[in-house]
Amino acid sequence: MSALTIQAERQPRASRILGIGGYRPTRVVTxxxxxxxxxxxxxxxxxxxxxxxxxxxxxxxxxxxxSLAAARKALADAxxxxxxxxxVIVSTVTHLFQTPSAAAQIAYELGTNRAAAFDVSAACAGxxxxxxxxxxxxxxxxxxxxxxxxxxxxxDLTDRTDRGTAFLFADGAGAAVVGPAAGAAEAGIGPVVWGxxxxxxxxxxxxxxxxxxxxxxxxxxxxxxxxxGNPVFRWASYEMAKVAQEALDAAGVTVDDLDVFVPHxxxxxxxxxxxxxxxxxxxxAIARDIxxxxxxxxxxxxLAIERMLENGEAQSGDVALIIGFGAGxxxxxxxxxxx
Numbered sequence: 001m002s003a004l005t006i007q008a009e010r011q012p013r014a015s016r017i018l019g020i021g022g023y024r025p026t027r028v029v030t031x032x033x034x035x036x037x038x039x040x041x042x043x044x045x046x047x048x049x050x051x052x053x054x055x056x057x058x059x060x061x062x063x064x065x066x067s068l069a070a071a072r073k074a075l076a077d078a079x080x081x082x083x084x085x086x087x088v089i090v091s092t093v094t095h096l097f098q099t100p101s102a103a104a105q106i107a108y109e110l111g112t113n114r115a116a117a118f119d120v121s122a123a124c125a126g127x128x129x130x131x132x133x134x135x136x137x138x139x140x141x142x143x144x145x146x147x148x149x150x151x152x153x154x155x156d157l158t159d160r161t162d163r164g165t166a167f168l169f170a171d172g173a174g175a176a177v178v179g180p181a182a183g184a185a186e187a188g189i190g191p192v193v194w195g196x197x198x199x200x201x202x203x204x205x206x207x208x209x210x211x212x213x214x215x216x217x218x219x220x221x222x223x224x225x226x227x228x229g230n231p232v233f234r235w236a237s238y239e240m241a242k243v244a245q246e247a248l249d250a251a252g253v254t255v256d257d258l259d260v261f262v263p264h265x266x267x268x269x270x271x272x273x274x275x276x277x278x279x280x281x282x283x284x285a286i287a288r289d290i291x292x293x294x295x296x297x298x299x300x301x302x303l304a305i306e307r308m309l310e311n312g313e314a315q316s317g318d319v320a321l322i323i324g325f326g327a328g329x330x331x332x333x334x335x336x337x338x339x
Contacts, residue, residue, distance in 0.1 A: 014181035015138040016188025017339040021073025022174040022306040023066045025057040038163045045167045050268020054170035054294025056155040063095045066173035067151045078177035082111035086143035090119045091126025091298040094153045124264045124326025126298035132192035134178040145179045150298030159224040170294025174302025190251030194332035203228045204327035236270045241277030251335035259318035265290035265300035285313040
C-alpha cells in the first residue's frame, strides 16, 4: 500500500444564511378568474386551501429571469458580490431544458467567477435540500459562499380545468446566500432531517411523461400535475409534524425556543394542522404567504421568509423551523436563524 496521504478538507466551521431575496410575478390571478374554468367557488377555494389569489408568470418572467432577480436581491441583502460566489444550486421541476442546468446559466449571468453550478429536483422540499447541501459545503470548506435558489413556473404544468389542482399552483423564485458564521456560537443552520417515501409516488406526480405529451393523439401539449388531495393532506399534516419535531431535536431546541415557523406553503389547513401537532406557542409567528402567493413548490419557503421580514413578522436573528415536503414523496426540515 502506498504511504501517500491524501489531504482532507479543513476542520468543519459553522454556516449561516447571510441574505434572502425573492421575485413575485406581476400578474395576480384571483379565485374569481380560476372558477371560470372549474366547478367551484371563491369560498370553496378559501376554505379548502386558504388561497385568495396567486401569482402567475408572464412570457418574459422565465425560470432564469425570476431566479436572477431573486438571487441579486439575496446577494445585496447579504452584502456579497457575485464574484465571491463559489457555487449556485437551483431547485426546480419546471426548467424546460433537460440540459444544460438552469444553475449554470444563472451562475454565468450573475457574474460569478466560474462558480460550480447544478440543479436539484426535489419538488417542494427542494429549497431545504439545497440549503443543507450549501451548509455542508461551507462547513467543510468546499465553498465560501453558495447561492441557493428555489424557482418554479408551475402555471405551465397546471391543468386549468382540474378542480383538484387548478387553484393551487403558482410561480415565483426565492433565494438565499449561505456563508460562514463568525464562530460556533453564531451557527445559523441546524442539521437537516430528510428522506423520502416512494411508496406514495402517485400522490403527487406529473400525469404524462414528455414523450406522451408531445406525441399525443390530440397534438403536442404540456404535461400536467395531478394530486390525490386527501392522502397528501393526511400525510403532510401528521407525518411531517414528526419530521419537524426531529429537526428541532437535531438542533437541540424546543418549540419554546422558536420565533418563527415556515412550512412549505402547500395549504393553509396543512400549516394549521402541523402547528397543532407541534403545540406551537402563540408567540411563534407562522408563515401564511400562500394566501396571496399560492403554492410555488421549491420557491415557497424563501418567499415566505422574505414576506415575513418585510411585514415585521420576523426579525433578523430569529430562530425559525423550516420544513418542505412534496412529490416523491420527499421531505426535509431544519432549524435556521433568520438573516
